[in-house]
Amino acid sequence: MSDHPAQVSITLDGRPHSVPAGRSLAAALIATEHPVTRHDRAGRPRAPYCGMGVCFDCAVTVDGTPLVRACQEPVRAGMRVDTGRAGGPDPRDRVGRSDLRDRVGGSDLRDDTGREDV
Amino acid sequence: MTTTEPQLLIVGAGPAGLAAAVAAAHHGAQVLVVDEQARPGGQIWRRPDPGAGGSDPLAGPAYAAGRALLARAAAHPRITFAHDTTAWGVFGTQTTPDGFAAPPGTPVPEGPRVAVHGPAGVEVLLPRALLLTAGAYDLPVPVPGWTLPGFFTVGGIQALLKGHRTLAGRRIVLAGAHPLLLIAAAQLVRAGADVAEVAFAQGLPHPAELTRALAALPGNRAKVTEGLAALRTLRQAGVPIRTHTLLLRADGEEHVTAAVLVRVDRDWRPVPGTERTVACDTVGTGYGFVPSTELARQAGCAATWNGPAGGWVLVHDHAMRTTLPHIWAAGELTGIAGAEHAVAAGKRAALDICRSLGILDAAAHDQELPAVERELAATTRMARLLEHTCAPDRAALHALADDDTLLCRCEEVTYGQIRCTLRENPGLGTADAVKLLTRAGMGPCQGRMCGPALVELLHQETHIPRETLGPFTARPPIKPLPVSALAEAHDAGTHIPAPPVDTP
Numbered sequence: 001m002s003d004h005p006a007q008v009s010i011t012l013d014g015r016p017h018s019v020p021a022g023r024s025l026a027a028a029l030i031a032t033e034h035p036v037t038r039h040d041r042a043g044r045p046r047a048p049y050c051g052m053g054v055c056f057d058c059a060v061t062v063d064g065t066p067l068v069r070a071c072q073e074p075v076r077a078g079m080r081v082d083t084g085r086a087g088g089p090d091p092r093d094r095v096g097r098s099d100l101r102d103r104v105g106g107s108d109l110r111d112d113t114g115r116e117d118v
Numbered sequence: 119m120t121t122t123e124p125q126l127l128i129v130g131a132g133p134a135g136l137a138a139a140v141a142a143a144h145h146g147a148q149v150l151v152v153d154e155q156a157r158p159g160g161q162i163w164r165r166p167d168p169g170a171g172g173s174d175p176l177a178g179p180a181y182a183a184g185r186a187l188l189a190r191a192a193a194h195p196r197i198t199f200a201h202d203t204t205a206w207g208v209f210g211t212q213t214t215p216d217g218f219a220a221p222p223g224t225p226v227p228e229g230p231r232v233a234v235h236g237p238a239g240v241e242v243l244l245p246r247a248l249l250l251t252a253g254a255y256d257l258p259v260p261v262p263g264w265t266l267p268g269f270f271t272v273g274g275i276q277a278l279l280k281g282h283r284t285l286a287g288r289r290i291v292l293a294g295a296h297p298l299l300l301i302a303a304a305q306l307v308r309a310g311a312d313v314a315e316v317a318f319a320q321g322l323p324h325p326a327e328l329t330r331a332l333a334a335l336p337g338n339r340a341k342v343t344e345g346l347a348a349l350r351t352l353r354q355a356g357v358p359i360r361t362h363t364l365l366l367r368a369d370g371e372e373h374v375t376a377a378v379l380v381r382v383d384r385d386w387r388p389v390p391g392t393e394r395t396v397a398c399d400t401v402g403t404g405y406g407f408v409p410s411t412e413l414a415r416q417a418g419c420a421a422t423w424n425g426p427a428g429g430w431v432l433v434h435d436h437a438m439r440t441t442l443p444h445i446w447a448a449g450e451l452t453g454i455a456g457a458e459h460a461v462a463a464g465k466r467a468a469l470d471i472c473r474s475l476g477i478l479d480a481a482a483h484d485q486e487l488p489a490v491e492r493e494l495a496a497t498t499r500m501a502r503l504l505e506h507t508c509a510p511d512r513a514a515l516h517a518l519a520d521d522d523t524l525l526c527r528c529e530e531v532t533y534g535q536i537r538c539t540l541r542e543n544p545g546l547g548t549a550d551a552v553k554l555l556t557r558a559g560m561g562p563c564q565g566r567m568c569g570p571a572l573v574e575l576l577h578q579e580t581h582i583p584r585e586t587l588g589p590f591t592a593r594p595p596i597k598p599l600p601v602s603a604l605a606e607a608h609d610a611g612t613h614i615p616a617p618p619v620d621t622p
Contacts (some may be wrong), residue, residue: 005172005283020284022167027282035267035373040530045372047267049527049567051274052161053154054255054410056562056598057265057527067562067598071277072202074156074167 008077013085019075026051026058026070037070038083124150124198126471127232127245129205129413132160133457134449135251136187137464138471143196145472145482150243151191152200152234154597155281159188160253161273162457164281175280175305180344183461203236207594208248208417211442229444230417233607235599240606247444247471250414251464254407254428254450257510258567259294261518262367263401265527268374272404276302285311287400291377293317293365294404295508297345300359302402304348307355314398316352317363317379319386319405319514320507327507334503337496341458366393366518368401377401386514405510407454408570414451416592418442423585426509427453429570430589438467446471455501462493516574525575526568528561533575540579547580549573549588562598565590 005020012034019028026048029035035047037058048058051071058070061082070081126142128135131153139149151158159165163184165176176185191197209231232243256271263269268287270278272294275286279302289312292299303316323331335342352359362382369376381392409428411421419440420433431453438446448467449460469486472478519525521534539546539556546552549559549572558572559565565572573588580587595604 022169023282023284027278027284030278030286031284040265042530044265045267046265046527048278049265049269049274050255050258050271051277052255054563054566055258055527059562071274072154072156 008075010075010078011080013081013083021075021077023075024071025060025062025073025075025079025081028075029070036083036085039085123244123246124148125245125475125477126150126247126249127152127243128249128251129153129232130160130251130253130449131155131158131191131199131201132251132253132449132460133162133184133187134253134460134464134467135160135249136163136191137461138249138251138448138468139197139464140187140190140194141465141468142472143194145468146477147196147468147472147475149197150200150245151197152203152205152236152243154202154204156201158191158199158201159184161255161277163188164277166281166283172283178344178347180340180347183340184457187461200234200236203234204597204599205232205234205413206596206599207233208413208445209233209594211417211445230442233594235595235603240603242607245444246475247446249438249464249467249471250419250432250440250445250447250451251449251460252410252413252451253460254409254454255566256404257406257408257428257570259403259405259510259515259518260523260525260533260568260571261365262520262523263369263374265524266368266370266374267372268370268400269368270400270402272296272299272302272402273407275400275402276305279305279309285309286402287374287398288312289314289398290400290402291315291317291365291379291396291398292402292404293319293363293377293379294406295319295510296404296406297504297508299402299404300345300348300352302404303357304351307351307357313352313355313357314377314396315379316357316359317365318359318361319364319382319511321361321384323507330506331503334499337493338458338500341456341500364388364514364518365401365403369395374399374401382514386511387517405515406508407450408566409450409452409454410566411451411589412564412566412592412596414440414445414447415589416594416596417445419445419447421589423583424453425512425584426505427455429573437470438463439470453501454505455497456504459494459497459501462490462497465490466494512570512574513578516571516578519571519575525571526556526558526561526565528563528567529557529559531556531558531568536572536575537579540576546576547582547586549576549590552576553590559590564592564596564598 007018008021036045038046046057049055053072059067062068125148128151211230256273278284303313364382366378366380368374377396380388421430424431432447432451438448446467448463473483553559576587577584
């Protein structure tokens, strides 16, 4: 686009990235050609689809909070974004598995999807 | 947690909500508008963060009405906006079998209790009147490759551009059936994108349809002018606009690298041997919209199936009353009809709401009514025309998915898995039943993405009427919510059920 927006620095999967300010996190990631917000269970890359807060395909973990929709979240300097790529928390982990594991003393929790025993 | 008692609570700050807010506040109502977005305007009047600089995407003549309404709403002393706020449940409207009603003997307050979640946490609002104007989202159409990065709905591409000054990609193919594709394509071209092609499934209008279009013109000049301006922009940029063309699939491994298009007949059936591959990094589909009826249906408002108007739409009367007392609905929730119609419907609802709140007397109401009714009639003519010429052919779109295509993006359930489940359980007759067996619809989007496609799949496989198959039951919270927020609402004694407790 014609205007050259100011840049802010964020941490994406543990690595520093400079992204354009004044827009959503999803837009900032797309503008810097890092559109992938998660990988699904089959390992397929996923990225923003609906762009308006409905599909949750852009859900990432922001500063430890899971299931944050990147398309609804303004990009902020210093924000820590995890897509689950670098061993970080899975943004779609609905029961906050990693938190639970800490709380119950590292016991072996089953995958919340329960897929394997269907 | 706090409790607020606005006279009128409006859920959704798009055209219908804004028009209603301004009209009701003008008559003296105290209005609170809650909206999920950071700024009012809904999807169509979306604007970037004003601090980000750059030109205003609503600068053109097509958005003059929107600009004026946004300015009036922002300046009105009786209108308050709660932005970044999700209305996630309506309680106290009825007794439900799933434990969400007040305990027996509890006095039900006058009007619904509306639970919202925003920057300040959970709040329960006790409005005397509730107007639902939640709008719509693009109809998701599963095709092979639709989960690839770079595959968007056209509304998503437009939101990136209008709200965030971001081009979704460099070389873009748009495909579908809705005229929004032309508007979006022209906006993309003006912003510097390379639009490789705009493909429409239907053909050019027949002479009879053109006659009908002329009859719908009065009162809708701005809309037609906008369409013609978009066509001019696309012609000048040399963007090919093809009719009788469907998007078969998107190709790519890590990202979209091509769109595969095919020529179709008048019934949207692919013509063998006419496939072509167009290199691109981005695909956007626009086959129409789905009304966001979840909150209304969760509250208990009756909905009915109307395929050409978007699927399930809310039952309402001439004054925009739903089937529940104290609850009105306007805009796309009552059937997809566009922003101009939503503005008129919002005004119509506001008149009735103010009358029932006792702040507008019969004489003033009757004096304002004819102009609002004329506006409603004119915009309804245009909406019916678009419905007639652009409604998605659900059966033809359904045929684009193969057994390996993901139906449910969240839970990763394929068309093949659903078909297998149907073979093993021939008695399945509702979308809810299939959800329980397959997990389709159980993910964070709560079935908004797969719901319409699942109903079509079930309809095609079982021949059960669509109106019998669905929709998925809407339950609170209608958007994902931290469990702590549910606990907060319950502890406040609002008869909102406690979250499930895990016994060690």
